Amino acid sequence: MNEVRVFAPASVANVAVGFDILGFAIHGPGDEVVARFVDQKGLSIKTITGVGEKKLPLEVEKNTAGYSALKLLEELQETDRGIELEIHKKMPFGSGLGSSAASAVGGAFAVNELLGAPLDKKALLPFAVLGEQIADGAYHADNVAPSLLGGLTLIRSNEELDVHSIALPQELYASVVYPYVEILTKDARDVLSDQVSLTQCIKQCGNLAGLLIGLQNEDFGLISRSLNDVIIEPQRSKLIPHFAKVKEIAIKKGALGYSISGAGPSVFALSRGEETAKIVGKSMQQVFINAGINADLFVSPINKDGATRL
Amino acid sequence: MNEVRVFAPASVANVAVGFDILGFAIHGPGDEVVARFVDQKGLSIKTITGVGEKKLPLEVEKNTAGYSALKLLEELQETDRGIELEIHKKMPFGSGLGSSAASAVGGAFAVNELLGAPLDKKALLPFAVLGEQIADGAYHADNVAPSLLGGLTLIRSNEELDVHSIALPQELYASVVYPYVEILTKDARDVLSDQVSLTQCIKQCGNLAGLLIGLQNEDFGLISRSLNDVIIEPQRSKLIPHFAKVKEIAIKKGALGYSISGAGPSVFALSRGEETAKIVGKSMQQVFINAGINADLFVSPINKDGATRL
Numbered sequence: 001m002n003e004v005r006v007f008a009p010a011s012v013a014n015v016a017v018g019f020d021i022l023g024f025a026i027h028g029p030g031d032e033v034v035a036r037f038v039d040q041k042g043l044s045i046k047t048i049t050g051v052g053e054k055k056l057p058l059e060v061e062k063n064t065a066g067y068s069a070l071k072l073l074e075e076l077q078e079t080d081r082g083i084e085l086e087i088h089k090k091m092p093f094g095s096g097l098g099s100s101a102a103s104a105v106g107g108a109f110a111v112n113e114l115l116g117a118p119l120d121k122k123a124l125l126p127f128a129v130l131g132e133q134i135a136d137g138a139y140h141a142d143n144v145a146p147s148l149l150g151g152l153t154l155i156r157s158n159e160e161l162d163v164h165s166i167a168l169p170q171e172l173y174a175s176v177v178y179p180y181v182e183i184l185t186k187d188a189r190d191v192l193s194d195q196v197s198l199t200q201c202i203k204q205c206g207n208l209a210g211l212l213i214g215l216q217n218e219d220f221g222l223i224s225r226s227l228n229d230v231i232i233e234p235q236r237s238k239l240i241p242h243f244a245k246v247k248e249i250a251i252k253k254g255a256l257g258y259s260i261s262g263a264g265p266s267v268f269a270l271s272r273g274e275e276t277a278k279i280v281g282k283s284m285q286q287v288f289i290n291a292g293i294n295a296d297l298f299v300s301p302i303n304k305d306g307a308t309r310l
Numbered sequence: 311m312n313e314v315r316v317f318a319p320a321s322v323a324n325v326a327v328g329f330d331i332l333g334f335a336i337h338g339p340g341d342e343v344v345a346r347f348v349d350q351k352g353l354s355i356k357t358i359t360g361v362g363e364k365k366l367p368l369e370v371e372k373n374t375a376g377y378s379a380l381k382l383l384e385e386l387q388e389t390d391r392g393i394e395l396e397i398h399k400k401m402p403f404g405s406g407l408g409s410s411a412a413s414a415v416g417g418a419f420a421v422n423e424l425l426g427a428p429l430d431k432k433a434l435l436p437f438a439v440l441g442e443q444i445a446d447g448a449y450h451a452d453n454v455a456p457s458l459l460g461g462l463t464l465i466r467s468n469e470e471l472d473v474h475s476i477a478l479p480q481e482l483y484a485s486v487v488y489p490y491v492e493i494l495t496k497d498a499r500d501v502l503s504d505q506v507s508l509t510q511c512i513k514q515c516g517n518l519a520g521l522l523i524g525l526q527n528e529d530f531g532l533i534s535r536s537l538n539d540v541i542i543e544p545q546r547s548k549l550i551p552h553f554a555k556v557k558e559i560a561i562k563k564g565a566l567g568y569s570i571s572g573a574g575p576s577v578f579a580l581s582r583g584e585e586t587a588k589i590v591g592k593s594m595q596q597v598f599i600n601a602g603i604n605a606d607l608f609v610s611p612i613n614k615d616g617a618t619r620l
Contacts, residue, residue, distance in 0.1 A: 018515065198502065208518060216526055
């Protein structure tokens with residue numbers, strides 16, 4: 001085998017009540033990465049197509065996919081192998097959908113597959129996290145873990161990369177809407193107070209635990225009552241135009257819950273069943289379009305596969 | 311049937327990472343409450359024996375067991391029925407083991423049983439919470455819910471009494487040690503800051519989620535890593551003499567985790583298997599005794615029954 005092509009999906013981090021510790025993957029959009037053996041020694045990036053064509057660096061050490069692949073090759077003591085990557089960015093930057101995480105996952109996963117999968121998927125996590133850190137500055141796995149492993153993932157500790165898959169009801173669907181507005185990462189961070197009240201913290205803990213027990217017991221009422229972020233959403237939602245109106249219509253149309261995807265501007269709803277998720281998603285998208293803001297809609301069950309060979 | 315006797319067990323609230331939202335019941339100690347029909351109309355308390363003999367009020371409206379029973383009778387429109395209660399307090403006050411909650415549960419549960427169980431157990435929760443509020447001032451269910459329903463319970467919201475039982479591994483045992491020292495409720499509250507850093511809150515959320523996923527997957531390593539309270543314990547543990555030393559020996563002897571029971575002074579450890587729990591518990595108790603502080607030890611699996619007829 002001389003070449004592999006892989007897909008690494010977009011992901012929704014935070015999931016309302018799991019700031020920095022929860023994330024789930026969807027089926028699309030996502031990035032494709034091709035890895036192939038070449039004669040020239042060492043790792044190189046041949047081309048970047050799609051959304052990132054002119055924005056992303058071709059230097060391996062500055063590119064999220066390149067860096068994660070490089071770190072993996074170092075671990076495997078295979079840096080002399082001649083390998084080139086093609087990165088096909090099929091999802092937007094700065095959307096809050098884990099674009100850099102998908103590329104980072106794609107790089108490490110593609111190279112691992114090309115080499116005959118010497119490491120299992122979970123073992124690739126640290127390399128993908130290092131790759132995303134190139135773009136993001138922070139060492140955290142709330143997009144990388146779901147994009148790589150699929151499903152809803154808990155990152156108990158980012159420092160320790162203590163990551164676990166959470167069992168889910170089959171009927172859970174996500175409606176994700178990406179409105180074409182820009183939120184600077186710096187603004188998304190600056191808007192957050194570094195203190196929370198003990199009362200808010202207890203409420204958030206109650207809702208987080210409620211979400212997990214609701215998912216375990218397939219108790220959709222409990223899931224719905226629990227999808228209520230009292231800490232991050234009230235602070236960050238002001239950066240997203242029409243946030244409250246979109247939320248109102250999502251809940252009215254039957255969503256179990258609604259919040260910000262990652263740092264935004266994308267928003268997401270969770271619904272029971274595909275039909276509701278489609279109705280909810282279209283209604284959410286329409287609010288942005290009616291306000292003159294272009295918006296993409298993605299409706300998907302939770303993607304249980306994560307990164308896959310194509 | 312003219313008389314019933316019930317048992318309502320002690321409970322451990324907070325469970326390290328679930329301040330105000332988690333609690334579990336143990337098999338002993340606990341309170342016994344007798345309810346019987348009498349000729350004289352209305353509810354009365356005939357006697358209180360044991361620990362509370364001279365401290366607890368015999369007036370129905372001022373007594374936790376009496377008040378919870380009264381509120382239930384009001385709901386059932388049975389306040390004219392002649393019923394008397396005997397309250398046999400078989401557990402210490404102010405121990406952090408849910409003494410007032412056990413009495414409150416006992417009162418409502420005994421009267422409900424005497425009347426032929428018109429309400430199911432879970433429906434008794436609001437009355438028991440009202441009973442405990444008489445003693446405690448606060449409307450919260452983190453002791454009442456486990457004492458009534460058994461097991462480990464989540465109180466997603468105390469206001470809404472949104473309460474759920476959490477499935478547990480069979481092998482989970484608690485070692486609870488009550489050292490004979492007094493902590494005033496006021497001090498236990500005053501010592502807590504009403505602000506938490508966002509970083510601490512995220513860590514606590516990660517550990518709370520880790521505990522729940524660990525219990526669900528019977529992943530004892532994850533349970534152990536997760537039983538780490540970064541918010542309450544660092545503030546309250548200073549009120550409990552030798553806290554750190556007891557913790558050190560509990561972990562050294564094989565406990566999965568250790569923390570304060572409720573507001574203290576009792577402390578608890580969770581272990582895998584009875585044998586470890588006994589060794590852990592005796593070692594914990596010995597630290598207090600060596601320091602000249604009397605201490606009671608209770609080793610118990612998690613009590614899945616909660617309040618029971620005797």
